[in-house]
Amino acid sequence: MKMPVRPSKLSQNKRLLTIGGLLLVMGFTGMWATGSEQWRTLSKDTVSRRNQADANVKAALSSESTRGERLEAIDRLAALSSPKTEHCKADWWYGWQQSVWPASRDAAESCRSAARRLMALGEAGRDLKQYLDDEKAIIAQLVHLKIDSKQSKWQTQASDIADNVADNLAKLTVSASVKPVLTEATTRVKAISQAWQAFEAASKKKDRTAYEKALAGLDDAYAGLGAVTDASDGQLKDALEEFKKKTS
Amino acid sequence: MSLGLFATSTTSVTVGSTVNPADYSAMRETIKQISLPKIDQPKWLKDQIAAEVAAAGAKRAPGAGITVTYDVTTRGAITSSLSEFRLLANQTLNDSRGWARMNVSFTEVSSGGQFTLVLAEASQVPTFSSACSSEYSCRVGRYVIINQDRWQGATPSWNGGGGSLRDYRHMVVNHETGHWLGHGHRSCGGAGQAAPVMQQQSIDLQGCKFNPWPLASELYSPQLGI
Structure with a gap:
């Protein structure tokens, strides 16, 4: 009767190491993919808001817009961001990618650049909206005359x-x-x-x-x-x- | 390795080179809609005026007129022809359709007239009084001030209604001189009627027709006592 051959301890360790290595690579890839996805979502939102802000600025200043369209564009612009909004800020766990991959770093900087413009346009919109709202309050009184x-x-x-x-x-x-x-x-x-x-x-x-x-x-x-x-x-x-x- | 996730360029924004406040705020049109309606003369005043007119008519021989003197000056940078301004203003004041119908003649003198007719650069009009706007002509005390911008181009509502520049000039001279003669503003008497010359026709016709000349009902002057 033949006895079953038991794998040696060395080959058992090799298999464990291979499985461990594979798990590590999979885990790492998963983290990278999740981090990239998070950046993609953050960036998409920020860039989309910036594009909307630019479009609203254009409508607010266009000679072809009616007064109503201009005022709506200014309202929308003012609401697109607030001084408290934190754009392009990933969780710390994913933020580390920026220091490892140059492409990720560039991408993050691009997101921040879009965010800076979005914030600047938003501030300009809020200032103008404030002016117009204040003047509207005066007009609301004057109409009684x-x-x-x-x-x-x-x-x-x-x-x-x-x-x-x-x-x-x-x-x-x-x-x-x-x-x-x-x-x-x-x-x-x-x-x-x-x-x-x-x-x-x-x-x-x-x-x-x-x-x-x-x-x-x-x-x-x-x-x-x-x-x-x-x-x-x-x-x-x-x-x-x-x-x-x-x-x- | 490229993630290819981030757009870096911003959308190019093309905007108009000039901004017009009226495109954003209703202030201008709101203020334009606020005016003093015609205040009917109270009976006691009508009686007093009637008595004075009767007394003046009794004193004055038929056909004997009153001569009003005025001098002409300018304020600010004037680009219009001053000689044309003087000529047209004098023609308007002495036109048989105008205040001259009160048996009054207007004579330009070099200085010391009873009133001073001023052709003023638009931005200089408020320097006569803070109650005057750079948008319109004005009368302040002895100064009958014609806004050069209006003299040169009338107003959008006048032009839009097909009024001629010559008629606008007649109207503005008659209107501001009317203030000096003692008139306040009047309102349109009814849709389709000729506007009183003392109505603010530059701003709103209120359904009346443009009219550069005083109506018969406006032919009196508290200033001259007639």
């Missing part, structure tokens, strides 16, 4: 409305670049309010000279609102030039 002369009591209401608008404007808080517009608007609306008070006083007195002076004062006060347009044009032009510079 529109008078519907078909209403029988418009004359008495106009005075109260101007008072309220002046008070509301004085309570608004806006960013530094919109402050000159708010100051001008507050001053002009106060002038309208005061002109109405002078007009009402002169009307009560039935003093023709005072009445005509107050009426001219009212005309001047309403015409004076043009200065708010001038202030807004100047400040917004600056904000837009800054946006163009930051996004070029």
Whole structure:
């Protein structure tokens, strides 16, 4: 009877070593593949966001866009990133690849470059959006000054409305670049309010000279609102030039 | 080894060279919609004016007119022909369709006129008063200020409505001089009617037709007492 041949200890160790080596290579390959995949996902997202940001900048400045399209593009641009967003930051376990393979290092740098532009465009978008939102708050008050002369009591209401608008404007808080517009608007609306008070006083007195002076004062006060347009044009032009510079 | 994962180039962005604030903000159109409607004269004032006009008419011999003097000056960089400005302004003021219908004649003098007609560079208009805008013409005290940009090119709404530059010039001279004569702004009397010359026609016609000349109802002057 033949006894089965038992493998020697040496050949057993060899097999174990081979299996161990294979497992190591597989593990390493798996880690590399997972790390690469993570970088691929991170990069894809960052590059895609950067491309979207560039497209939104283009739409925001294009002469072919409507105002609504421009404002939507600025809103989208502002929302694409935030100062807290961490782009291109892989888990530490996969981050080591950058120090081992040059190609991986280059790829990571490319991702960071896309992220830097994305952040710069996002910041420019947020600044412009802030300006426009602040100015919108001023406009939301000024629209109340529109008078519907078909209403029988418009004359008495106009005075109260101007008072309220002046008070509301004085309570608004806006960013530094919109402050000159708010100051001008507050001053002009106060002038309208005061002109109405002078007009009402002169009307009560039935003093023709005072009445005509107050009426001219009212005309001047309403015409004076043009200065708010001038202030807004100047400040917004600056904000837009800054946006163009930051996004070029 | 190349991973081939990362795009490095950024999309090229082509943008317009100039930016227009009105493309982003509704401020300009909002302000344009805010104006003082016509305030009807109270009865007590109508009575006073009627009494004064009657008294003035009784004092003045029929056909005897009032002469108003004015001088002409400029402010800022002027690129328009000043001699053409003076000629057209004088023709407008003395035109039989204009304020001259009040039996008033306007004479240009070299200095010391009752009012000063100014042709001003647009950016200089607000230097007369912060209530004046660089966009439009203005009147401040004795100064009747014509904005050179408007003198040269009228306004988009005027041009868009097919108004001629000559008529715009008549209108702007009559309108600003009207302020000096003591008039405030007026509103359109009704859709399709001729606009009062004291309506802000440069901004909004309110359904009226362009009209460079004062309406019959505007032919009085608190300034001159007629």
